[in-house]
Amino acid sequence: MRQVLREAEEALQQAGVVSARAEAEWLVAEACGLSRTELFLADSLPEPEILRRIDHWVLSRLTGEPLQHLIGYTDFCGHRLEVSRDVLIPRPETEALVDEARNYLEALTRRGIAPRVLDLGTGSGNIATSLSLAIPSCVVVAVELSWNALRTARANLRRHQLGSRVLLIQADWTQGLLRKPAFDLVISNPPYVPTSHVHGLPREVGYEPRLSLDGGCDGMAFHRRLIADAPALLRRDGVLCMECAESQADALCQRASRQSWVREVTIVNDLAGRPRGLWVAS
Numbered sequence: 001m002r003q004v005l006r007e008a009e010e011a012l013q014q015a016g017v018v019s020a021r022a023e024a025e026w027l028v029a030e031a032c033g034l035s036r037t038e039l040f041l042a043d044s045l046p047e048p049e050i051l052r053r054i055d056h057w058v059l060s061r062l063t064g065e066p067l068q069h070l071i072g073y074t075d076f077c078g079h080r081l082e083v084s085r086d087v088l089i090p091r092p093e094t095e096a097l098v099d100e101a102r103n104y105l106e107a108l109t110r111r112g113i114a115p116r117v118l119d120l121g122t123g124s125g126n127i128a129t130s131l132s133l134a135i136p137s138c139v140v141v142a143v144e145l146s147w148n149a150l151r152t153a154r155a156n157l158r159r160h161q162l163g164s165r166v167l168l169i170q171a172d173w174t175q176g177l178l179r180k181p182a183f184d185l186v187i188s189n190p191p192y193v194p195t196s197h198v199h200g201l202p203r204e205v206g207y208e209p210r211l212s213l214d215g216g217c218d219g220m221a222f223h224r225r226l227i228a229d230a231p232a233l234l235r236r237d238g239v240l241c242m243e244c245a246e247s248q249a250d251a252l253c254q255r256a257s258r259q260s261w262v263r264e265v266t267i268v269n270d271l272a273g274r275p276r277g278l279w280v281a282s
Contacts, residue, residue, distance in 0.1 A: 001039065004054065005024055005025065008058050011058050012058065012062070023067050027067070028054055031050050063203075064203030064206065066207055069083065074089055076095065076126045081126055082124070086148035087124040087149045088123050088124070090123075096276065097127075097189070097242075097276075098130050100268055101117075104185065105184070114139065116182055116184050116235075117131055117138055117186075118140075118233060119187055120174070120186065120226070125157055128140045129156050139165070140165065140167070141167045142166055142168050143169045173229070179233070181234055181235045185238065186230055186241070188243070190215065191214050192219045192223070192245050193213045195217055196217075198214050223252050223255075226242055230261070234261075240256075240278075244276065249278065253265050264281045
């Protein structure tokens with residue numbers, strides 16, 4: 001088993017994969033149906049079918065296919081979620097926004113309020129799943145345009161026994177939603193890559209849906225829609241929370257601050273201390 005692991009690591013390393021050792025462990029362990037801890041205790045050679053699977057996965061990884069697509073899942077906010085080529089792979093940057101949202105929703109529950117949350121562009125359902133697990137009393141409506149992405153979101157909700165607590169809607173952002181102030185929180189990780197930059201993204205990102213990446217000419221087209229639509233959706237003292245690129249935070253902060261419905265705008269930093277989101281309070 002150690003030889004198999006070493007060969008996988010060497011192949012990934014030679015291809016320039018940064019975390020070659022860790023990725024080799026994930027691939028080999030998943031192919032063998034073992035945890036990474038169990039992997040180091042195994043001393044027998046895997047069956048030929050498993051060896052072929054490992055070789056196939058390593059070759060696919062060398063072409064740039066993301067590790068998460070190969071093993072079929074990722075971890076987000078401590079929860080295991082199914083992923084596929086139909087959804088954006090959840091990233092650690094988004095966890096900072098979920099943490100802010102969770103703290104806000106917990107404060108509402110302490111005041112006896114059962115929070116209502118609108119998750120726009122839910123993708124894999126990572127935000128809806130995480131907030132529903134953290135705040136059992138909250139009601140979440142999750143909107144997604146892609147039917148295939150909705151299937152992945154539904155699978156994740158069922159995995160975590162949330163199928164009856166989160167309402168999934170197929171729609172183009174807020175189109176088709178009742179324009180009434182029904183939500184305490186509108187949260188979104190919208191596409192924010194400028195159209196001209198999409199083709200220059202790393203190979204791994206090319207395996208993810210363009211619908212989840214392309215944010216228009218300056219990468220902020222969907223943020224502007226969110227800022228414009230939020231006052232018709234938020235309850236009094238509600239909050240709009242949205243992720244953005246580091247280079248977009250100041251411009252979006254200024255735009256949001258000019259809106260008559262906005263009381264306060266705060267930039268949210270990710271786990272590395274970089275500005276990666278906006279917290280817009282009404």
